[in-house]
Amino acid sequence: MTPDDLPNVSEVNLAVERAIRLAARSGNRLIAASTASVDLDPGPVRTALVTAMRAMGARLRPIGDEVEFSFVESVTGDLDSALRSALGTVPQPGAGLPTLVVGLDGSVRSPRGGSAASRIAWAAAGMPTTARLAEHLVAGGSHAGVRVAVSLVLEPKTAAFARVLADAGCAVAVFSAVSETDPSIAEELARDERISVFAPRTADREQSAKSLDAEHAAGILDWGPEFLIDDGAHLIRLAHSERTAALARLRGAAEETTSGVRPVREMGALGDLRIPVIAVNDARTKTGFDNLVGTGQSCVFAIADVLDDARDRRPYGGIAGTRWAVLGYGPVGQGVARFAAALGADVVVVERDPVRALAALHDGYEAATRATALPEADVVVSATGVWHTLDAAAISTLRDGAVVAVAGGIDDEIALDEMRDAGWRERLIAPSATAWTAPAAPGAPTVLVLAGGGGINYTAGEGNPIEVMDLSFATQLAALARLIETPQEPGVHRLSETDERRVAAAALAALQGGVDPSPGTTRAGGAAQPWTVHRYRARGPEPGAAIAEAPKP
Template structure:
């Protein structure tokens, strides 16, 4: 940040898309290091692998696809209308180094957006990628259902998200998955930082920003109180789900002074929430008391119409991470609830016969990437470096069809690159370290005669 003599503050990155992409690239040093290793491998092989990237398209993703292009790859990028910064897409398209299958301008009509997304998804598969970085396994599933011709050239993929790994494991169990896929989401260098830290922080901050802009006063506030932002401190948050995203959301909300209750069906995770200092409650008890509700499950219809009916008017609802229809807004519409815009990114859903309703943020999409620029650069640097490590593994080993894990060695490669980029290091393993880290030979034990 640049602080002026008058006390004003502005970002040093610049406002245009090119400046924002360059700013992101400068902060993604681990990604750059792994891309350099990848370039060495592509030069050695003498080929130019065709890689399609399906991720939320904002400056950090643009920096990733350009890094892949710098590594000697042919690259295409796909992104849905609701997950695209059009200025970034236009900047990439104008540069001519990457094939862009994403909107470069506005598309306000939902039906037109759905058609455009379907056209772009089909077109990126028709581009015939050999490798795919996917988000939610949507393109992988599309290639296995409606566009099976893409499997003739698609050799392998890497999946970014929890919600994408789940259907891939189901496909593999049924024998339907025809390509190898590395579950990048499950790598420690992804889940332990992207899900836990990045998504937790960015979703809480994006929620606070939207409520601030809307002048949110909380449930029960009168119309005369509107425009007086209540802030986060002292509010009651209910977090649905206590996986890594839920943990991160609860921690960052609590750090801003919120009182947090967790709704979790897994009793071990619910117990973990309790030991972390949060309330562990059932939805029937927690929802009516909440000022803010965040769904962090990645599960369809996590908050259904019955759950919405338990919320007080003025309660704010957001999705952290997210999949399509994690909030059952389709059920609300079918039941006659009406949707009225309140502020940019904030809609009020009102039950028939009522005057006030529930505030839904970012139209029920992932609040951090729909209403903001997603996770911090340093976090996505780790995720994207992990993606490149997965691609190099797929190109080098050509594994069989199925869902595969990234190795500990590859996690260490990414982590050491990130440490080095920050002027840090991990302590080296001692010479002659015992297998598994055992402190002494197995024949040495306490109760010898």
């Protein structure tokens, strides 16, 4: 083989990246834990695709097996009969989703329709764990007529979740901010007379976002919820500050995010929290999946989608070979690093916690100060959930053409307000991509800020994949059932391990996984033997003598 016969590695990597992103985007699907087959001839493309999918956590299956993703040369070619039958109508809610067939030439075949109604139905079909937990809520019997307010990014999955609550007999209202709402989904959800929608629709665009959000936030609290599923604790804080009348009826809340749990804990520490709040974000079935896997995948893919769509304004060669600086190595930062690296990025982590920085090194990434990492980065991702993580001074150290995005995110995680005050000029160059140029000075950089500094996955994409939100919504249902059935004292509470296990068992069953039965020991600490059995006993027990058990408390 001569050098001319060797494949162009960058073209191979870009083709593989685009195929994987297309697979995820076409059905808002999760790669991790998915099953996939690769019907490609042996060669560099097949090798690169298999390697990337495995690095993202996919389970590879033989060609012909029933899978969630099937990669082929072209969808226009012949398909296996089993795949043909899978490409039928969208199944019933909770029944699981059919195979997506993705061609390396950019073709795709998916039964998900483009209308708001079909996208909601598709999301509902992909949430079997939520459906199972809803059955438990109904079986509890104390939920009927309970008024539940949902404050989450309003896209197909949230709409499907709201309908699950309504189907379970709850009175439901949904709030979402202008920047976090798909107006077509809000319109479709509002057609369901069981659900009150406090979110922007197409006709609301004449009103400013700030005034519309304030109106809707006040409106959903005035609606009189007994329980609140919140995102960022914005409505919890509003009820404790400016709309305190809502507290007369509000019996508890479940908080979805890290950025929301932080202020709620502060409220509790100061004695200002007047309701019980379950920190759903801290549940093992939420943070370890939604934050780590779901947000990691959706943010990396959304960044690439935005840059790829803008390729007529600036070249896009793919993630492979680029240098990414990830600020923050909590679960979201870990996920971003994992998925960027799976597609060939060189990742450096910036962390203030030495333990997390050390963990980044052991995960195979570099760990450096921002002074070292930022000037060398092609892409900078803030994954801290902290206000002004990237201030104007930090942005000014970036190289010309660097890309900046937020994963997860809170308001003003990138200090765009500070940049405007300092004289930076902004210019929209593509949907969800704005070029910011520093005030005239030698070497002044122009950087590309994505999604207006908002969370890239839900601002420029469809948010986290269906499968991971299925797990989060099921965890929310477990928290809601706990609040309804077992009233708690005001304060911040963890979801019980029993509830976590119940959610995880339902999700595991949906994925056709197994778990070894627990031995069920009742010893404190879970030891398999009494504490008196140890390595350095001078002699064994007397013949026929029982080994002493630890005294019962």
